[in-house]
Amino acid sequence: MMKLTRGTKKRDVISIYGMPGLGKTTLTRKVYNKPYIVNYFDVKTWCAVSQAYNRKKLLAEIFNQTTRREMDEDDDIADLLLTTQIEHVAKHLQHHGDPYSLNFLTSTQSWKLLENKLSRGERCPLNLLEAGLRVAQHCKGLPLMVVLVAGFIAKMERELEVANDLSSLVLGEQSMKVIQSSYEHLEDH
Structure with missing residues (x-):
């Protein structure tokens, strides 16, 4: 500037x-x-x-x-x-x-960018740190690649959340059917 x-x-x-x-x-x-x-x-x-x-x-x-x-x-x-x-x-x-x-990002810079794009201001959980570092290294220092990968990961996280929500809903409906079926087969007292 x-x-x-x-x-x-x-x-x-x-x-x-x-x-x-x-x-x-x-x-x-x-x-x-x-x-x-x-x-x-x-x-x-x-x-x-x-x-x-x-x-x-x-x-x-x-x-x-x-x-x-x-x-x-x-x-x-x-x-x-x-x-x-x-x-x-x-x-x-x-x-x-x-x-x-304009040069390639270092592995550390790639990781910081990936973490920033995914974390929304929070630090990466320690159990995911090693995997995150490997993902950042696979981006070969290209910021565009890091941003695209972060977008894919975020989308997968959202899809996983939806799948978990739906599976709990389905399990809830099946549980209700089993309970209702058991209830219908109870003897009159």
């Missing part, structure tokens, strides 16, 4: 590169939406450029976002924050500084 707001007054390209799933877009989106950044720039645009993009549509999207309000001559439109999977693209577009390489 400091490079965006305290860097050179000349045009600048700030590049973040790394393989898919490392969180380049997530990080960039968080920076883009920070109140400090929102208030710092007069005009901001967000556009995603796929491998097969249409130049006219891309320019139209940028134009539509920038013309939502009146632009002044003093508007600073000099900085570009770019994410790419390809290191040489990031290096080719660098202007006043080196591009940022």
Whole structure:
């Protein structure tokens, strides 16, 4: 963020590169939406450029976002924050500084992210700690993988809760049938 707001007054390209799933877009989106950044720039645009993009549509999207309000001559439109999977693209577009390489998470960072996504602020029970650490290691340092696995685990937990609730309900109904059947076969006194 400091490079965006305290860097050179000349045009600048700030590049973040790394393989898919490392969180380049997530990080960039968080920076883009920070109140400090929102208030710092007069005009901001967000556009995603796929491998097969249409130049006219891309320019139209940028134009539509920038013309939502009146632009002044003093508007600073000099900085570009770019994410790419390809290191040489990031290096080719660098202007006043080196591009940022987003690295894999360590096993500890992966575990902390997984625990955070699953625990809702509580610590992991000790009996699940070893399994959680193994799951985090299998995510190979990719934040996207950790978040997806956490989502699957949370869904499985909810499904297990529903299954347990339903099985107790079914057992309750069966128990009532057995009791009713026994009651109906009692001799009159």
